[in-house]
Amino acid sequence: MMQSLVAPALPTIQHALHTSQATSTWVMTAYLLSASVFTPILGRVGDLVGKKRTMVAALAALTVGCLLAALAPSITVLIVARVVQGIGGALFPLSFGIIRDEFPARRVSPSISNLSAVIAAGGGVGIVAAGPIVGALDYRWLFWLPAAVVALTALIALRYVPESPHRGSGQVNWLGAVLLSGWLVALLLPVSQATSWGWGSLKVVGLLAAAVLLFTAWLLAEARSKSPLIDLRVMRLPAVWTTNTAALLFGAGMYAVWSFLPGFLQTPSAAGYGFGSSVTGAGLLMLPMLVAMFLAGVLSGRLEPSVGAKALLTTGAALGAASCAMFALWHGQQWQIAVAAGVFGLGIGLAFASMANLIVQNVPAAQTGAATGMNANIRTIGGSIGAALMTSLVTGTLQPSGVPYESGYTHGFTLLACLCLAAALAALLVPAGRRALVTRVTATAEREAPQPQTASR
Numbered sequence: 163m164m165q166s167l168v169a170p171a172l173p174t175i176q177h178a179l180h181t182s183q184a185t186s187t188w189v190m191t192a193y194l195l196s197a198s199v200f201t202p203i204l205g206r207v208g209d210l211v212g213k214k215r216t217m218v219a220a221l222a223a224l225t226v227g228c229l230l231a232a233l234a235p236s237i238t239v240l241i242v243a244r245v246v247q248g249i250g251g252a253l254f255p256l257s258f259g260i261i262r263d264e265f266p267a268r269r270v271s272p273s274i275s276n277l278s279a280v281i282a283a284g285g286g287v288g289i290v291a292a293g294p295i296v297g298a299l300d301y302r303w304l305f306w307l308p309a310a311v312v313a314l315t316a317l318i319a320l321r322y323v324p325e326s327p328h329r330g331s332g333q334v335n336w337l338g339a340v341l342l343s344g345w346l347v348a349l350l351l352p353v354s355q356a357t358s359w360g361w362g363s364l365k366v367v368g369l370l371a372a373a374v375l376l377f378t379a380w381l382l383a384e385a386r387s388k389s390p391l392i393d394l395r396v397m398r399l400p401a402v403w404t405t406n407t408a409a410l411l412f413g414a415g416m417y418a419v420w421s422f423l424p425g426f427l428q429t430p431s432a433a434g435y436g437f438g439s440s441v442t443g444a445g446l447l448m449l450p451m452l453v454a455m456f457l458a459g460v461l462s463g464r465l466e467p468s469v470g471a472k473a474l475l476t477t478g479a480a481l482g483a484a485s486c487a488m489f490a491l492w493h494g495q496q497w498q499i500a501v502a503a504g505v506f507g508l509g510i511g512l513a514f515a516s517m518a519n520l521i522v523q524n525v526p527a528a529q530t531g532a533a534t535g536m537n538a539n540i541r542t543i544g545g546s547i548g549a550a551l552m553t554s555l556v557t558g559t560l561q562p563s564g565v566p567y568e569s570g571y572t573h574g575f576t577l578l579a580c581l582c583l584a585a586a587l588a589a590l591l592v593p594a595g596r597r598a599l600v601t602r603v604t605a606t607a608e609r610e611a612p613q614p615q616t617a618s619r
Contacts, residue, residue, distance in 0.1 A: 164224070164247055165193060166288030167304050170424055170441045174301045181237040191354050192241045194546065196248020198350055198539050199343040204252030205535030206391050207334060208259060209528050213326040214319065217256045221316035224250035228309035232302045243305075250312075254281060255535035262522055262530050263326050271471070272463030274522060275515035279459020282514040285420060286452030286507070293442030328527050338383050338391035345376035346539070353546045357553040392532045401524040402533065404591045405475070405517055409537055410544040411585035412479050412513050415486060415578040417545025418552040419506060423448065423489070425556075426571050427499065433561060435568040437496060447496060450504035458511025471516040471523070472592045478512030479586035481505055486579035490572050509582070517541075520592065551577060 168175065168189055176186035200220075208216035227246030234240035261273045295303050352359070352366040352373075359365050384390040396402060427444040429436025439447065462474050485506035492498045517537060525533040555577065556570040 163284045163288040163291075164228075164250060164308060165197070166285045166420060167292050167308070168244075168288075169421065170289060170292040170445070171296050171301050171304060174296055175237075175240070178301060179234075179237045179240065185237055187355075187358075188241050189237075189244055191351070192244040193248045194354065194542060195347055195350055196245040197251030198248075198346045198542055200249045201251040201255060201538055202342065202392060202532055202535035203334075203339050204249070205255035205259070205531030205533075207531075208252070208256045208326070209531040210329060210334060212329070213256045213259045213263070213531065214323045215325065217253060217260070217323065218316055218320050220249050220252045220256065221312055221319060223247075224253075225309055225313045225316060228305045228312060232305035232309060251538070252535065254538050255531040255533075258518055258522055258534045259530040260323065260326065262527060263328055264324060270522065271466045271519050274518050275463025275466060276460055278515035278518045279456050279462075279511055282459055282510050283452055283456040286448065286455060289420060289424060290445035290449055290452055293440065293445045297442060333389050335384070335387045335389050335391045338380060338387060341376055341380035341383055342391060345373045345380055346543075348373035348376055350543065350546050353543075353550050356550050357557065361554075392536055393526075393529055396525050396529050396533055397536070399524055400591075400593045401520060404588055404593070405520045405524075406537055406540045407591075408475060408479060408513075408585045408588040409517050409541045410547075411581050411588060412482060412517075413541030413544030414548025414551070415482050415582040415585070416510055416541075416548075418548035418574070418578050419486065419489070421549050422552050422556060422571070422574065423499075423503070426493070429565055433563070433565045433568070435493065435571070447499050448503050450500050451507035451510070454504045454507030455511040455514075456507075458508045459515045460511075462512050462515040466516070466519060471519040472589060474512045474516035475520065475592070476586050476589040478509045478514075478516060479582050479589055481509030482513065482582035483579045483586060485509060486575045486582055490575035490579065493571075513585075548578065548581060 172186050172189065175189060176182070179186075204216055204220060224247055227243050227249070230246060231240055231243035234243055257277055258274060261277065262270055265273050292304065295307070348369045352369040356366050381394070384392060384394050397406075424441070424444040426435075427437055427439045427447055428441070430438045437443075437447075458478075466474060485502050488498070488502035488505065492502070518534060521534050521537050522530060552574045555574040556566045558570060559567055561567055
């Protein structure tokens with residue numbers, strides 16, 4: 163919710179804090195960059211020092227970030243608050259790791275599917291809820307309400323979530339953490355800002371070049387480290403890299419739809435398309451997506467033992483491709499949008515749950531947090547790329563009124579359909595017989611590392 167809740171309210175925030183559109187977009191970019199940095203790092207910290215302890219710390223940071231944002235007197239303070247909120251991105255890998263540690267094997271896949279459904283639905287809830295909250299109250303309540311919920315959640319987690327019985331060995335590779343942060347920021351920043359800076363600008367080209375150099379340095383540092391932040395042997399497992407490839411491509415389609423479908427619906431019908439919906443009305447048209455993604459996520463946990471996570475990921479990505487094709491070809495009536503949104507929600511629900519299950523099933527227990535955190539990061543990177551490509555197509559040519567041409571959206575949704583289809587093809591490459599590979603990696607790691615400590619409950 164915290165990632166998507168502010169997106170529909172950006173024009174309101176821009177007006178209230180007397181800033182420019184370019185500056186207000188940093189309210190989204192700051193969270194994106196922060197979450198990308200903290201998610202894999204804190205996932206690894208949780209593997210080493212305890213997932214519950216790290217989870218409560220992340221919830222506390224998220225609460226502080228929400229309070230700071232609610233009280234922010236200027237856009238600068240709000241952007242800083244969003245950086246603090248980004249620490250909460252680490253909750254995803256920590257939660258997956260706790261489920262793997264605490265639940266019997268037969269309940270792990272259904273529980274991860276349920277949690278994935280909640281995570282996916284949270285993004286939809288943010289888009290749907292933003293309009294009514296801002297309309298009835300004020301944009302600051304987009305942060306007051308979550309602050310209360312997160313603070314209560316932190317107390318519940320402190321009281322009821324058990325501490326991890328398993329620990330990873332070694333220590334945090336801080337050089338790897340710095341280099342990881344560096345290449346993620348150097349990659350995501352120009353991709354997210356390229357449409358305003360210009361793809362050929364010195365800033366974009368320079369940062370992309372820096373991202374390549376920092377990524378290379380990070381690979382070398384991780385390969386030489388005795389306690390790597392992310393074990394590259396695990397990332398090279400066929401089931402892991404194929405799942406991450408599908409995550410990159412599907413993330414591009416998913417985040418771009420979330421970002422641009424509301425704008426399409428709010429376009430005045432005088433432009434030749436769109437419905438002139440309000441923020442609230444656009445959210446209601448996307449409500450079928452929210453309901454479908456939650457139901458599909460829950461259902462996938464029941465289907466996974468019989469059909470397999472690979473088949474669910476392939477189906478989810480294929481449904482995403484079909485939905486984007488529907489957006490491109492049939493968008494003249496509101497019911498068509500609602501149906502296509504529902505199909506897309508089914509795809510998100512199946513894909514989210516199956517990606518998480520494939521990663522958890524195929525990495526050693528001590529690498530669960532870092533590996534699932536990296537998978538979430540790769541989805542985010544894909545989302546940034548997809549949103550940037552969609553922006554270029556939609557805003558590349560504008561009508562005299564300043565509204566995009568319908569063809570921009572049509573071409574954009576067609577591109578997203580192709581990306582989701584490529585994700586389905588990547589999912590087909592996920593191999594069978596994966597557990598033997600991860601067993602060998604685990605055995606090798608146990609021989610090379612000292613015995614992990616066991617936490618007392």
